[in-house]
Amino acid sequence: xxxxxxxxxxxxxxxxxxxxxxxxxxxxxxxxxxxxxxxxxxxxxxxxxxxxxxxxxxxxxxxxxxxxxxxxxxxxxxxxxxxxxxxxxxxxxxxxxxxxxxxxxxxxxxxxxxxxxxxxxxxxxxxxxxxxxxxxxxxxxxxxxxxxxxxxxxxxxxxxxxxxxxxxxxxxxxxxxxxxxxxxxxxxxxxxxxxxxxxxxxxxxxxxxxxxxxxxxxxxxxxxxxxxxxxxxxxxxxxxxxxxxx
Amino acid sequence: xxxxxxxxxxxxxxxxxxxxxxxxxxxxxxxxxxxxxxxxxxxxxxxxxxxxxxxxxxxxxxxxxxxxxxxxxxxxxxxxxxxxxxxxxxxxxxxxxxxxxxxxxxxxxxxxxxxxxxxxxxxxxxxxxxxxxxxxxxxxxxxxxxxxxxxxxxxxxxxxxxxxxxxxxxxxxxxxxxxxxxxxxxxxxxxxxxxxxxxxxxxxxxxxxxxxxxxxxxxxxxxxxxxxxxxxxxxxxxxxxxxxxx
Numbered sequence: 505x506x507x508x509x510x511x512x513x514x515x516x517x518x519x520x521x522x523x524x525x526x527x528x529x530x531x532x533x534x535x536x537x538x539x540x541x542x543x544x545x546x547x548x549x550x551x552x553x554x555x556x557x558x559x560x561x562x563x564x565x566x567x568x569x570x571x572x573x574x575x576x577x578x579x580x581x582x583x584x585x586x587x588x589x590x591x592x593x594x595x596x597x598x599x600x601x602x603x604x605x606x607x608x609x610x611x612x613x614x615x616x617x618x619x620x621x622x623x624x625x626x627x628x629x630x631x632x633x634x635x636x637x638x639x640x641x642x643x644x645x646x647x648x649x650x651x652x653x654x655x656x657x658x659x660x661x662x663x664x665x666x667x668x669x670x671x672x673x674x675x676x677x678x679x680x681x682x683x684x685x686x687x688x689x690x691x692x693x694x695x696x697x698x699x700x701x702x703x704x705x706x707x708x709x710x711x712x713x714x715x716x717x718x719x720x721x722x723x724x725x726x727x728x729x730x731x732x733x734x735x736x737x738x739x740x741x742x743x744x745x746x747x748x749x750x
Numbered sequence: 751x752x753x754x755x756x757x758x759x760x761x762x763x764x765x766x767x768x769x770x771x772x773x774x775x776x777x778x779x780x781x782x783x784x785x786x787x788x789x790x791x792x793x794x795x796x797x798x799x800x801x802x803x804x805x806x807x808x809x810x811x812x813x814x815x816x817x818x819x820x821x822x823x824x825x826x827x828x829x830x831x832x833x834x835x836x837x838x839x840x841x842x843x844x845x846x847x848x849x850x851x852x853x854x855x856x857x858x859x860x861x862x863x864x865x866x867x868x869x870x871x872x873x874x875x876x877x878x879x880x881x882x883x884x885x886x887x888x889x890x891x892x893x894x895x896x897x898x899x900x901x902x903x904x905x906x907x908x909x910x911x912x913x914x915x916x917x918x919x920x921x922x923x924x925x926x927x928x929x930x931x932x933x934x935x936x937x938x939x940x941x942x943x944x945x946x947x948x949x950x951x952x953x954x955x956x957x958x959x960x961x962x963x964x965x966x967x968x969x970x971x972x973x974x975x976x977x978x979x980x981x982x983x984x985x986x987x988x989x990x991x992x993x994x995x996x
Contacts, residue, residue: 514874564875586872594872626832626840628760629810629879 505571508605509581511551512597513537513566518632518740519592522559523566533557533593537568540588544581545574554607554614554747558699560739562633565596567747569607605749613676613748616691618705619741623685634686635705635741641687641712643680649711650678650689652721653704660728662707664699664736671697671728678704687712690745699736707734751817754851755827757797758843759783759812764878764986765838768805769812779803779839783814786834790827791820800853800860800993804945806985808879811842813993815853851995859922859994862937864951865987869931880932881951881987887933887958889926895957895964896924896935899950899971906974908953910945910982917943917974924950933958936991945982953980 515533525534534551541549553568576584578598585595604610621627621634622641653675660671679690689708691701707724710716716734724733761779771780780797787795799814822830824844831841850856867873867880868887899921906917925936935954937947953970956962962980970979 514872516874562875591877592874594874594877596871596873625842626760627842628762628838628840629808631837631840633875 505573507572507574508569508601508603509572509578510567510569510597510599510601510605510607511537511585511595513563513568514594514596515563515566516592516632517557517560517562519590520559522561523553523555523557523563533563533566534568536589536593537585537595540585541570541572543588544576544584545572547573552607554611555695557744558702558739558742561742561744562740563744565746566744567607567611567749569601569605607747610749611695611747612750613692613694614696614744615746615748616696616701617743617745618689618691618701618737619743620687620689620705620709621685622682622687625685627685630686632740633743635709635738637709637713639713641709642714643682643687643712645714645718646687646689646708646712647680649708649718649721650680652718653708653725654678657725658728659697659700659725661724661730661733662700662703663697663730664703667697673697673700675704678708680708702737702739702742703730703733703735705737705741709737710734751819753818753820754815754847754849755818755824756813756815756843756845756847756851756853757783757831757841759809759814760840760842761809761812762838762878763803763806763808765836766805768807769799769801769803769809779809779812780814782835782839783831783841786831787816787818789834790822790830791818793819798853800857801941803990804948804985804988807988807990808986809990811992812990813853813857813995815847815851853993856995857941857993858996859938859940860942860990861992861994862942862947863989863991864935864937864947864983865989866933866935866951866955867931868928868933871931873931876932878986879989881955881984883955883959885959887955888960889928889933889958891960891964892933892935892954892958893926895954895967896926898964898967899954900924903971904974905943905946905971907970907976907979908946908949909943909976910949913943919943919946921950924954926954947988948983948985949976949979949981951983951987955983956980
């Protein structure tokens with residue numbers, strides 16, 4: 505097929521069973537997009553996403569590509585898909601990609617944001633996008649723990665599923681900022697294992713609550729034991745912010 | 751009854767038939783709050799809101815008060831109601847008010863915000879809170895029109911319903927700002943007629959689109975004819991930001 509089209513996609517994950525197509529449910533982002541693209545091109549479209557996002561997780565800029573012979577210009581593709589997508593999914597960019605570009609295989613990094621609401625005062629507008637803790641966190645201790653988790657490590661302990669492939673990842677940075685009743689955790693790395701960001705967030709929040717010690721992070725990594733790490737932080741607090749390519 | 755309690759209330763109006771209780775539907779903000787407060791106090795509670803908001807309109811800080819003999823401290827009231835309210839309504843402040851305080855009669859002013867999305871690129875996170883125009887607006891012309899609408903005028907032309915009482919209002923300011931793909935209109939005044947903000951927004955947007963002229967505003971006011979003004983802007987773009995008291 506003559507064209508390789510890359511899409512940037514935004515979604516509110518609340519109503520969906522995650523990114524990846526599953527059997528014949530149409531409650532996934534991928535299946536909704538493929539349905540609209542297939543209708544547009546007149547033949548079945550297979551989308552390659554940069555990676556899965558769990559049920560309930562949001563994206564500000566997921567990336568996916570597909571091959572097609574359809575000759576509709578990019579702006580027309582964008583207009584078409586946004587007209588037929590549900591209100592909680594949108595395509596924010598459509599561009600011509602190099603023939604060998606692959607949204608997952610070509611990715612060099614990803615950035616995820618995890619938002620915790622620490623204020624005891626609720627915020628109905630933020631609520632669908634935060635973990636509502638309602639209590640303060642010791643951000644200094646969380647930063648100390650984050651520094652010990654940053655770098656190239658075996659993150660098997662922070663992976664929600666036993667996998668045979670390598671569990672070594674380069675976690676380039678964890679930035680923790682506090683403002684407007686929230687503590688926001690930004691994770692950047694070359695790639696993330698299944699549930700990795702949410703287990704990291706859960707563990708760091710437990711440090712912030714004083715339930716575990718920052719100094720224990722190296723032992724957690726070395727132990728490679730999921731059961732010794734923190735809880736899986738709720739999906740709704742997580743958002744895929746950016747996928748980077750060279 | 752011995753206490754007069756004032757509440758500050760936040761809501762995403764999307765799912766509701768507006769603020770005001772109507773017969774026996776429980777799809778209004780007032781009826782949802784009254785149900786929870788009545789359960790808490792053990793006797794029927796009647797809330798006095800600062801004013802109605804239309805179906806679909808949001809509030810960052812609606813104010814309402816009620817009289818009660820219940821002796822629960824304010825922080826406990828806040829915790830109780832937020833536990834039982836649906837996720838799209840929250841009480842953000844509970845305070846003891848003076849015996850004669852009345853959320854509507856004591857109000858000295860209100861501030862409303864109307865958000866227009868002008869970027870052709872959709873934003874799924876902003877979408878529930880904006881009028882999606884998808885085209886640019888001439889903000890200079892809108893500001894010129896806004897200046898001609900500001901002040902103490904008879905706003906009968908901008909009222910969605912014939913009323914016998916005075917239609918004179920003091921529209922203290924209209925501020926129009928542009929950022930992040932949006933044009934935001936902030937309206938401040940001593941009070942607003944039924945649909946007034948949305949008709950003002952609809953008219954100003956038509957000026958911004960070049961469909962009508964800023965200079966026509968005085969004639970619109972003088973004509974007192976609703977049919978000569980602009981469209982009723984969609985409810986979802988509107989948010990009650992603040993109610994002021996002396």
